[in-house]
Amino acid sequence: MKRSRPLKRKTKRPEPKRSEPEAVDPRSIDDDAVVQGILTAISQKRLKPGAKLGEDKLAAAFGTTRIHIRQALSHLASRKVVMQIPNRGAFVYRPTWEEAQDIFAARRIIETATVAAAIDRLDKSGKAELKAHMELEARHDRNDRWASLSLTAEFHILVAKLAGNQVLLDMSRELMLRTSLAIATFEQPGEPDCSPDAHPDIGALILARDKAGAIHAMRHHIEEMEQRIRPREGEDEVDELTAIFQEIGARARAGG
Ligand SMILES: [Zn+2]
Structure with missing residues (x-):
């Protein structure tokens, strides 16, 4: 339903440079339904x-x-969640092995800090x-599995929230x-997700205000997660090809 606009006073307001139909206010883009939908699907590993x-x-x-979709995708590209390839379109970002290691290294630094700050501020x-x-x-x-993945991620975000620092919270989310x-x-394949005992242990240490213990447990938890990943590209691709062509070659030889 359209309401008639009240007459505006002619004050000089800075107008947006381009008025894109259905475009989202950049300040609220993180709350946008498309951005949230894609982020949820990625965090639940459905995408x-x-x-x-x-x-x-x-x-x-x-x-x-x-x-609207394009705007959401380019926002997600700026957050390294989506990659946009000219003439080919947008894809879910695929980190390199070095990036994957950097992500865990950053988590060790940030989350040992957030867990300490959460204890300091615990009310x-x-x-x-x-x-x-x-x-x-x-x-x-x-x-x-889907609910489980969201819930375990929420634990880490909650710790960052309890630390009471919006910048740390944003970084943790990312x-x-x-x-x-x-x-x-x-x-x-077949590796379990967040180990089931880790969060109750860390949570109990935070509640007991055992800062050294909580920091140690958080670092250990992140290291355990990191141990689940292995470099794959490169060597493995070659191995796969070797295996395929050895098999084909073996069949060709056997077949005459
Ligand atoms: Zn965890």
């Missing part, structure tokens, strides 16, 4: 690194315009929030996301 993000399909799926409401989250993790069905991409790219 894999390298997956094509077709503008038309996304526009149809989200019931929006291609302009009644923070304690309640942490306890509520720990209960949620304890109660939930581990077979529900690192969690990039971790999902690193793990999805380099994890060994």
Whole structure:
């Protein structure tokens, strides 16, 4: 329903340079439904690194315009979650092995800092929030893989939130996301996700205000995650090719 506009006073307001229809205010782009939808699918590993993000399909799926989709994708590209290749389109970002290692190294630094700051600032409401989250993790069905992945990521984001520093919180959110991409790219098949004991241990140490213990447990937890990934590209590709052609060659020889 359109409402008639009230008459405006002629004050000089800075007008946006380009008025793009259906474009999202850049200040609220992180809350945008398309951005959130893609981020959720990536953090739950439903969208894999390298997956094509077709503008038309996304526009149809989200019931929006291609302009809106393009804006969301270029925002995600600026956050290294999406890569845009000229003439080919947008894809879910595929980190290199070096980047994957850097992501975990950054997490070790940032999350040992956030866990310490969370303990310094821990108050009644923070304690309640942490306890509520720990209960949620304890109660939930581990077979529900998608819910499980979101919930375990939320634990790390909650610790950053309790640290009370918006910049650290933003960085943690970004690192969690990039971790999902690193793990999805380099994890060994069949490896378990976040070890089930890690969060209750870290949570209990935060509640007990055991700073040294919590820092140690957090670092150990991140190191354990990092051990799940192995370099794959390059050597493995060659190995795969070797295996394929050895097999073909063997068959050719056997067949005469
Ligand atoms: Zn964890």
